[in-house]
Amino acid sequence: KATTILAGLCLLQSAMGLIYAQTWQNLITNIENRQVTTLNGMWKYIVDPYESGYYDYRRQVRDQQSWQNTAEALYLAHKPAHKGERVEYDFDKSDNIIVPGDWNSQKEKLFYYEGTIWYYKKFVFTPTPGLPRQFFYFGAANYESDVYLNGKKLGKHIGGFTPFNFEATGLLKEGENFIVVKVDNARGLEKVPTVNTDWWNYGGLTRDVLLVEVPETYIKDYYIQLAKGNSELIEIHVELDGPAKVGQVVTVNIPDAKLTFTGVSDENGVVRGSIKARKLQYWNPGKPFLYDVNLSYNGHTLKDRIGFRTIAVKGRDILVNGKPVFLRGISIHEENPLRGGRAYSAEDARILLGWAKELGCNYVRLAHYPHNENMVRLADELGILVWSEVPVYWTIQWENQETYNNAENQLLEMITRDKNRASVIIWSIANETPVSPARTGFLKRMISTTREADPVRLVSAALERHEKPGSRNVQIIEDPIQDYVDVISFNQYLGWYSGTPAQIMDNEYEINYDKPVIISELGGGALQGFHGERDEIWTEEYQEWLYEETVRMIDRIPQLRGVTPWILADFRSPRRLLPDIQDGWNRKGLISQTGNKKKAFYVLKKYYEQKAKEYG
Ligand code: GCB
Known part of the structure; x- marks a missing residue:
């Protein structure tokens, strides 16, 4: 009997895990054309590094207990009923923060913060006749979110870059209500992405928060x-x-x-x-x-x-509407360098894609996670092709089933949101993952899920190149995953992480796949405004030289059908420690954090003018 109960418990637990993990199944799409009330704007927030509003002193989760401690359970947003009542928080007396927006770039003391912050907002609800069901919709919140309406839990979402919604029908009152969201951006080994990335871990309600009203059916x-x-x-x-x-x-x-x-x-x-x-x-x-x-x-x-x-691959060609294209691309992080912080608005999208247009791009790689919907909507309007990716980056826990469920849920949230966008042509399931049987099994499952969810678009992954054993200058593409993708993609930093720009032309690629090839990353760092001889690292001249040599060398790859150099603009990264040069920024941008173009920008622009001519 005990085993049956245990089995039952396990089932229940995994069922709960499923509810949390498979939030994509509940996703409402085309949110911008629905009846919505924005909850953007000023919210109150409380920083809670020990999560004492969530766990009690025995580390039991407060919202799972029958008795809720009004003095300490923050999501209850309780107010003392009389002058003798102990309540150890007060949202009304707490500081304000703007939603959407990460907390790091809004509050100096939160610049490096990783952990829990509670968001709180009071709002008035007036039901719309004929639309009896309501949902709270979040464009994204990094990384884990617990949502409470009037003190009641609506749900939990995991993953920092995809949308989710929770139904609130029957729990909203006509008149005043309050919503509390616990957002936790603590990194973790088992998470997606894991602890180790090369971008800033911006936390908070980073995209729109909306109340959506819909008919009963x-x-x-x-x-x-x-x-x-x-x-x-x-x-x-x-x-x-x-x-x-x-x-x-x-x-x-x-x-x-x-x-x-x-x-x-x-x-x-x-x-x-x-x-x-x-x-x-x-x-x-x-x-x-x-x-x-x-x-x-x-x-x-x-x-x-x-x-x-239509989008298809035929031999070594990528065909859009039956016509071969060369993907003149650039990689982009979801960051507005001019303001500092996560990009979130339509205006931010205009700046980023505007720069890509100036560069002569017909294609962008939205790295390394799904960007906000503004980006793909604008790409649709501007006629820019898109590679969209999930943050299966570097060293995920390939053998952990929960990690897989999480990655798959993020993948399906991305596809569900954007599957009607003509601009999106490639789903990317990973970036620079180390080859091993467990990792290959993981990615193969991700690929079949992608194909089931969207049988039409192309599937790829940014993989790696390797030096051919016994040679110093022959680069090979050898990864079992390349057999399963439509487009061969790899990142390469010849002249930066290996060798110097002077050696780039000595390299040759040996690619034994009869498929189109996209180089998903290439590049090197330069501090805008720093000038010198071309062999002085970090100068604009060094980066310019690296680009000149690289485009010459890659142009010899017969299957090359696209490239997305790394990267459009400098972006913040805690890994970039060199004083006076990096100061916490990855400097591989073709544009600086102040919006100035570096010399390499014009090298790539020229290469793209030539490619545009070649492909007509
Ligand atoms: C890579 C990663 C990218 C990094 C880049 C770099 O290969 O995919 O996320 O930012 O290299 O600058 O090292």
């Missing part, structure tokens, strides 16, 4: 994209959620293409089908076209703007 998510390898067939998949989700009529209308689709939902609330579309105007890089799309159900309409294009 509503369109939760959908997929409206060209079928694989077919430029004349639009595949449609719409998911309803709610008590009446079965047997409902859903319409998808694309007025400018004169197309209408009508379908009836199955026992899971899903409508599946396709429409022939003979005279579509396609979305192309540099020449984007977006159609207005209206999804209707039971008198409610949800709007989106969707581009249609």
Whole structure:
């Protein structure tokens, strides 16, 4: 009997683990076109490094106990009822912080802080007639979030760069309510990413916080994209959620293409089908076209703007709408160097993608985690192709099942949010991971999950190059994962982490795959404004020379179909310790933290002008 109970407990535990880990299943998409009330703006916050608002002195989680200690459980936001009552916190007397935004760049004393901060906001809720269900939606919060409404727990989310939502129907009161969010950005070996990265661990409610109102049964998510390898067939998949989700009529209308689709939902609330579309105007890089799309159900309409294009690999070519492209790219971190801190706004996205356009890019690598939705929405508008990645970076715990569940959930949250964006063509499942059987097994599972979730887009991973044994200058690409991806990608720092720019041209690549190749990183550091001879490291001249030699050398790789040098702009990293040069910044940017272009910027720009001509 004891074993059955134990088994039952284990099941329960893993079921709870699943609830936490699989938040992607609840994700509401196309948030910007829904009925939302913003909770952005001023919030109160309490720094709680020992998490005493969360754990009691026996380290029991307070919100899992039947009796809640009003004096210490911060999420209750309790106020003393009489002058003798002990309450050991007070949100009203605490400092303010702006949401969205990381805490590190807003508060000097929190610059290096890693741990728990409690966010608190009071707001007035007035129900909207006809929209009886409410959800709290978070664009992202780094890294772990526990959300409480009026003292009641709504849920927990893990992962710092993907959206999530929790239902609040029945718990919101007409009039005043309060929401408390515990955000913890402590790093951990088992987390995704793990303790070791090369970027700043910005903590907090880093993206929008919104209250979303929807009908009782509503369109939760959908997929409206060209079928694989077919430029004349639009595949449609719409998911309803709610008590009446079965047997409902859903319409998808694309007025400018004169197309209408009508379908009836199955026992899971899903409508599946396709429409022939003979005279579509396609979305192309540099020449984007977006159609207005209206999804209707039971008198409610949800709007989106969707581009249609095919994406495929044929031999060594990457084909967009059947035409070979060269991906003139740049890697980008989600950071606004001018302001310092995480990028979060549409304005930030305009600055970053504006710089990429100036450089002559038709493509960007959004490293090393999913960026905010503004970025991909703007890429759709501007006609810039996108590589989108999950933070499976360096040395994740490959043998830990929880780590896998977490990585997979982040992957599925990314795909769920962005699967209708024409700009996104490649899902990347990892960056620079050390080859081992456990790691290869982990990544293979990630690849099959990606293909199941999105059968159309390409899959890749930023892997590594190696020196061919017995040779000093032959670089080989040898990784069992390359057999499973559509595009061979690797990072290479010849002339920086190995050798000098003078030696770059001595190298040759031997790539034994008949697939397109993208170099996902290359580059070197320079302090903008620091000048000297080209062989003096950290000067703009050194970086310029490194770029000149690198583009010459890689241009000899016959399968080369794209490159995303590292990186658009200098970004903060705690690993970068050299005084007067780095001062906590990775200096591989082509643009400085003050927005000034370094000399190497123009080398790459020139290379891209040549590539644009070659590919017409
Ligand atoms: C890499 C990593 C990237 C680092 C970069 C560097 O290979 O993928 O995250 O920032 O090198 O600057 O060393």
